[in-house]
Amino acid sequence: MLLMGSNTTEAHPIIANRMKKAVKSGLKIIVIDPRKIDMVKVAHRHLQINVGTDIALINAFIRVILQEGLFNKPFIEKVTLDFDKLKEQVEPFTPEYAAAITGVPAEDIVATAREYAASSGSMIAYTLGITEHHCGVNNVFDIANLALLTGNIGKPGSGIMPLRGQNNVQGAGDMGCLPNQLAGAMSLTNDEFRARYEKEWNVTLNPIAGDTQTRTFDRIETGDLKALYIIGENPLLADVHMNHTRTIFGELDLLVVQDIFLTETAKVADVVLPARSWGEVEGTYTNTDRRIQRVRKAVEPHPNTKEDWEILCELSSLMGYPMQYRNSEEIWDEVRRLAWEMYGGISYDRLDNEYSIHYPCPDENHPGTFIMHERFHQEEQTKKAPFVPVDYTEPMELPDKDYPFILTTGRRYESYNTHTQTRHYAAGVKIKQKEETIDIHPDDAQHLGITNGEVVQVRSRRGELRVKAKVTEQVVPGLVFMSFHWHETPTNVLTLNEYDPISGTAEYKACAVTIEKLAN
């Protein structure tokens, strides 16, 4: 298994435990990460890659596999398109060339490519270390290229596994909270799908895809976007280039925030609505591997709070489109009716009995779909999977003499995102990291005359802050790490507002900073 850009132990601890257990049964994990993360302890090999150079590395893997004839020829002929284009694209990426870009020794590149291609089943797991780059989508394309090249997809013990960060980030998108799709991943621009919804909802739907969050911010800036309604998110603290986000929120005519706490974002809203939290609501979540599971109410909420769907139904009725549901099951049954191909067979009753069911599950007798893309290994292919060759592009802001360090950001074990919830641990739990630090290599610390725990000044071209230094060999010289959990240390004043042009994901993983020792 290639574990790419995933600090699994801290961000997905239980998945890390499962991986570690699998190592004992013979799984070889190759960690590809700029930091010496905990998973390196159980790794067969660690490729300590320079931040943002994943494509150079993967293209070199592909080239080795091609040169040595380790690709799956029948699979490529049967299911893929554009193999020749891939060959052409990776041609310059010799192991030596890639070694110069990535900092990974050429022999490690060759050995990893051979092992990935030759094993009886190889998997790639990745997290935000792959996607939070200006080239995040291309990074993912290249991962898919590698899997297709070797036929490592659609069968047990293979595949591509993005580890998702929120309990229901998969489900929220699947339910249609995306600008281009309706529930059940149905394309909004497809007339047939839209007609299905129009009939059920008795409205005419706008057929033009809407704005991503990224584009929403752009359109606030140009004055075209007047009202923003935010549910359970804290973008002011979570998004890149925080000082800019704060300024543009002031431009809105209306900002509505629906949340359980008065977050930094709620404080600047025109109206704040008190919502119910986990533990107070009924429903379902969809996890990282497409399991639908039941979420149950454990405690009676404060009587003056309301559940998200209840608020929207009441507002909707007031605005002239009556929406009424007696409970969450009624809503779920509407989802099952509309997106029956995905959820038709997943009833609350079945979930109570079976615990979890993987979608797609079109009818009550269907067991659910544990492995996706099995068709690749079955009958004649009607729909082929094209290779999407991609080129390496360097991070948007590289270190220079004024800003000599690369800052990469991520999460820490005990805290969750903007820390509004993980501030409240049960009594008696010992927490190791209670405040933000900038993690810096001992050589750099020594050079700057900084000791462990000393407060330093960190500046980027966009903002500055003070934070304690944590001297650690987890990072390499020239690289520093911070999380964005604490509002007292708003790391995103430093980060860069450059985005992937396709996904709109920001380059959280790389920007240039300078670190200064404070005068006594």
Added chain:
Amino acid sequence: MAEPNFVKTICGYCGTGCGLVLEVQDNKIVKIRGDKEAPVNKGQTCVKGAFAFEYVHANTRLTSPLLKKAGKLVEATWEEAYQFIASRLTEIKSTWGPNAISMFACARSTNESNFVTQKFMRTVIGSNNIDGCNRT
């Protein structure tokens, strides 16, 4: 003190989807353990899932709608808050069109709430400007 009751649910933090058993006493979650029957975690939990639950009962929870008056957020009734939002959204929609309104959905909320969220945006507002934190 009342007898505790036990509620099975799924963890609300990361995307792993661990099954948990919540021990509830006097309307408070007092303890959480991993559910041995859960296919994902088979009884295990991490520090967040097992211990970071006090936020549910925090006294800093919002318990009233707030409206900005003279630059300050002050407590309001649901009726006032709804009327304010409905009239402002309607006005903005009729002046600038549905494309002037955008919504950020919540990746921590249930499938059911998210379904209703996008339905609200697409039916009432008539806009597809809805997105979540998929990109962050």
